[in-house]
Amino acid sequence: xxxxxxxxxxxxxxxxxxxxxxxxxxxxxxxxxxxxxxxxxxxxxxxxxxxxxxxxxxxxxxxxxxxxxxxxxxxxxxxxxxxxxxxxxxxxxxxxxxxxxxxxxxxxxxxxxxxxxxxxxxxxxxxxxxxxxxxxxxxxxxxxxxxxxxxxxxxxxxxxxxxxxxxxxxxxxxxxxxxxxxxxxxxxxxxxxxxxxxxxxxxxxxxxxxxxxxxxxxxxxxxxxxxxxxxxxxxxxxxxxxxxxxxxxxxxxxxxxxxxxxxxxxxxxxxxxxxxxxxxxxxxxxxxxxxxxxxxxxxxxxxxxxxxxxxxxxxxxxxxxxxxxxxxxxxxxxxxxxxxxxxxxxxxxxxxxxxxxxxxxxxxxxxxxxxxxx
Amino acid sequence: xxxxxxxxxxxxxxxxxxxxxxxxxxxxxxxxxxxxxxxxxxxxxxxxxxxxxxxxxxxxxxxxxxxxxxxxxxxxxxxxxxxxxxxxxxxxxxxxxxxxxxxxxxxxxxxxxxxxxxxxxxxxxxxxxxxxxxxxxxxxxxxxxxxxxxxxxxxxxxxxxxxxxxxxxxxxxxxxxxxxxxxxxxxxxxxxxxxxxxxxxxxxxxxxxxxxxxxxxxxxxxxxxxxxxxxxxxxxxxxxxxxxxxxxxxxxxxxxxxxxxxxxxxxxxxxxxxxxxxxxxxxxxxxxxxxxxxxxxxxxxxxxxxxxxxxxxxxxxxxxxxxxxxxxxxxxxxxxxxxxxxxxxxxxxxxxxxxxxxxxxxxxxxxxxxxxxxxxxxxxxxxxxxxxxxxx
Numbered sequence: 001x002x003x004x005x006x007x008x009x010x011x012x013x014x015x016x017x018x019x020x021x022x023x024x025x026x027x028x029x030x031x032x033x034x035x036x037x038x039x040x041x042x043x044x045x046x047x048x049x050x051x052x053x054x055x056x057x058x059x060x061x062x063x064x065x066x067x068x069x070x071x072x073x074x075x076x077x078x079x080x081x082x083x084x085x086x087x088x089x090x091x092x093x094x095x096x097x098x099x100x101x102x103x104x105x106x107x108x109x110x111x112x113x114x115x116x117x118x119x120x121x122x123x124x125x126x127x128x129x130x131x132x133x134x135x136x137x138x139x140x141x142x143x144x145x146x147x148x149x150x151x152x153x154x155x156x157x158x159x160x161x162x163x164x165x166x167x168x169x170x171x172x173x174x175x176x177x178x179x180x181x182x183x184x185x186x187x188x189x190x191x192x193x194x195x196x197x198x199x200x201x202x203x204x205x206x207x208x209x210x211x212x213x214x215x216x217x218x219x220x221x222x223x224x225x226x227x228x229x230x231x232x233x234x235x236x237x238x239x240x241x242x243x244x245x246x247x248x249x250x251x252x253x254x255x256x257x258x259x260x261x262x263x264x265x266x267x268x269x270x271x272x273x274x275x276x277x278x279x280x281x282x283x284x285x286x287x288x289x290x291x292x293x294x295x296x297x298x299x300x301x302x303x304x305x306x307x308x309x310x311x312x313x314x315x316x317x318x319x320x321x322x323x324x325x326x327x328x329x330x331x332x333x334x335x336x337x338x339x340x341x342x343x344x345x346x347x348x349x350x351x352x353x354x355x356x357x358x359x360x361x362x363x364x365x366x367x368x369x370x371x372x373x374x
Numbered sequence: 375x376x377x378x379x380x381x382x383x384x385x386x387x388x389x390x391x392x393x394x395x396x397x398x399x400x401x402x403x404x405x406x407x408x409x410x411x412x413x414x415x416x417x418x419x420x421x422x423x424x425x426x427x428x429x430x431x432x433x434x435x436x437x438x439x440x441x442x443x444x445x446x447x448x449x450x451x452x453x454x455x456x457x458x459x460x461x462x463x464x465x466x467x468x469x470x471x472x473x474x475x476x477x478x479x480x481x482x483x484x485x486x487x488x489x490x491x492x493x494x495x496x497x498x499x500x501x502x503x504x505x506x507x508x509x510x511x512x513x514x515x516x517x518x519x520x521x522x523x524x525x526x527x528x529x530x531x532x533x534x535x536x537x538x539x540x541x542x543x544x545x546x547x548x549x550x551x552x553x554x555x556x557x558x559x560x561x562x563x564x565x566x567x568x569x570x571x572x573x574x575x576x577x578x579x580x581x582x583x584x585x586x587x588x589x590x591x592x593x594x595x596x597x598x599x600x601x602x603x604x605x606x607x608x609x610x611x612x613x614x615x616x617x618x619x620x621x622x623x624x625x626x627x628x629x630x631x632x633x634x635x636x637x638x639x640x641x642x643x644x645x646x647x648x649x650x651x652x653x654x655x656x657x658x659x660x661x662x663x664x665x666x667x668x669x670x671x672x673x674x675x676x677x678x679x680x681x682x683x684x685x686x687x688x689x690x691x692x693x694x695x696x697x698x699x700x701x702x703x704x705x706x707x708x709x710x711x712x713x714x715x716x717x718x719x720x721x722x723x724x725x726x727x728x729x730x731x732x733x734x735x736x737x738x739x740x741x742x743x744x745x746x747x748x749x750x751x752x753x754x755x756x757x758x759x760x761x762x763x764x765x766x
Contacts, residue, residue, distance in 0.1 A: 003674070003677055004678075004681050004682055004687075259763075260763065260764070268764050270763040271765060273754075276753065276757035277753045277757070279761055279763065280698075280752075280753040280756035280757045281698075281753060283695070283761060284698055284699050287675055287692075288668065288671035288672060288675055288699060289671065290675075291677070291678045292667075292670060292671040309670075313667045316664075317667055317668070317671050364667065365660055365664050365667060366660070368663045368667055369653075369659055369660070369662070369663040369666075372638070373651065374641070374647075374651070374652055374653050
């Protein structure tokens with residue numbers, strides 16, 4: 001396992017960085033927000049991501065994907081974190097694509113994966129039913145009925161839910177075991193309510209009331225659905241941790257630039273030891289987060305059996321560090337950091353939301369304790 | 375030889391040669407092999423292990439063979455470390471000669487100095503200590519006042535060093551001495567090797583809050599050292615000291631990830647666990663879990679910095695980040711260990727040799743963020759050299 005990028009990864013990162021800073025900088029995000037965009041992201045941008053092959057980054061080549069691996073997906077999200085670029089990448093290209101890949105039947109893969117790759121569909125991944133992430137607390141049921149299924153339950157704050165064409169729902173079958181079902185959002189019995197969140201994203205709450213589904217809605221291509229679900233969530237966690245890392249890095253960079261410029265008492269405030277020590281501490285923490293996020297992403301590609309503890313630990317560390325970096329950023333910007341005009345507040349809000357998604361630092365710590373056997 | 379073949383042969387050799395007594399963790403500092411002229415081995419296993427490893431040059435696996443090393447590549451050295459870790463084999467020899475002086479001599483020493491000193495370090499025959507700090511010159515190391523005046527082909531040295539770890543047990547000292555009184559602060563310092571048996575050199579232990587005294591004061595009263603014992607050029611001492619400090623920092627840092635201390639094990643020892651074997655106090659459990667996360671992040675960072683260095687990116691001021699994070703982490707680990715042990719951890723002396731070890735190690739760990747440059751100095755270095763923040 002290597003902690004440095006190979007040439008291909010370097011190229012992917014560099015091209016992502018220049019593409020996003022040109023096409024989807026923070027000003028573009030502000031525009032979406034101010035226009036009250038009903039999707040919460042740009043459809044044109046999503047198409048561009050498809051053209052560049054990003055949407056197929058975790059899809060096998062047989063289905064038109066690039067099959068670059070989790071590490072590469074993480075690199076892209078890290079860059080999206082830097083520019084606060086909203087898109088269905090995490091929900092669709094990472095979570096849904098991984099779910100189909102590890103648990104879908106050949107027919108399901110053939111039907112859905114090319115649509116993900118082409119960027120023509122947005123698929124949400126619906127796991128949580130409570131305010132705090134808890135994949136063990138699933139009350140949604142998918143029970144057999146004739147040759148099909150009937151789905152009942154509610155899901156909360158499904159990422160990109162407002163724009164989703166379909167959602168993959170984590171439910172329990174009649175035996176109480178976890179299962180995954182793919183539901184068209186226009187299906188009878190599905191109601192959704194878009195929720196605008198603090199970070200100007202648009203997830204949605206879903207209610208499923210006696211939703212009648214064909215048997216092929218069930219993703220039963222995995223011999224161990226519980227294991228598959230854990231893997232999907234770990235991939236999602238490592239990738240959102242990478243996004244949080246990008247948020248932290250960029251917030252830190254703009255803060256350092258600012259304190260070098262901003263003068264008080266006739267000198268740049270960066271010359272004060274009180275700020276220097278905090279900045280140096282923050283950089284140390286970001287370096288730790290960077291290493292553990294890389295480790296988690298690589299482990300998912302190379303030795304997935306060892307990934308759960310690294311994914312949980314990376315999610316926890318990246319959550320804590322991105323919240324620290326952005327809150328310290330506001331403090332160091334001073335009063336202007338509290339204004340909407342400056343970007344640092346947008347980073348602070350995204351750090352909070354991304355940190356919550358799929359488990360925050362407290363959740364990660366609990367998971368690490370559990371996986372370590374204490 | 376391919377790395378896989380090397381791994382297999384190394385594993386076989388270690389299996390055949392590492393004595394059973396060297397496959398269990400050391401029982402505290404007294405059980406670690408430091409070597410030196412007057413060294414008495416704690417056990418036959420300790421002696422045999424040192425002899426066998428030194429024979430192959432594996433006490434210093436990546437040093438060149440002609441100086442007593444194993445001549446291994448970086449990758450091979452890493453494989454050896456991994457294989458030793460896998461079978462819980464102890465380090466055969468720990469010393470400042472290996473961690474600090476050796477790398478400095480390899481880079482700056484004359485051929486005579488290398489041939490004279492490196493093989494003895496590799497075989498554990500000579501124990502070294504470091505003479506840097508002085509009363510009044512701690513973090514501001516370059517303000518040191520111990521001076522050496524040239525008299526023929528010898529320096530006559532006068533002054534005092536402080537915090538010289540294990541000076542009372544060491545055979546030689548590598549010391550920073552001001553040899554050019556008029557030169558600017560950083561330029562008049564020389565790096566001199568001095569035999570501790572030289573007339574005029576004396577030491578006195580300093581008792582610490584841990585009740586022990588790894589540190590000493592060292593005095594030089596008209597002590598004489600030949601000019602040939604200067605490493606590099608006279609006046610070049612500051613460069614060498616900085617190079618060596620980065621190795622010292624790496625050494626202190628490696629302590630922070632050593633697996634010996636484990637708050638979870640401590641909780642089990644103290645019976646502070648529930649019926650499922652979990653730490654009974656949920657808040658302590660959370661604290662330990664957060665420590666584990668930071669330890670994993672730190673471990674990954676060490677690997678990353680190593681990978682980056684192998685690619686030629688250089689460690690540079692990143693050593694300061696590692697030193698800062700590693701030592702703060704180690705202090706936290708000791709605090710949680712004490713917390714998990716409860717009143718058992720407070721024991722100062724008892725019937726068993728290891729009684730009192732937890733408290734002593736905890737107290738000793740407070741020095742981590744002071745020695746080798748305080749945490750505040752490391753943060754200054756990061757602020758100035760990495761972030762390029764302006765001075766006041």
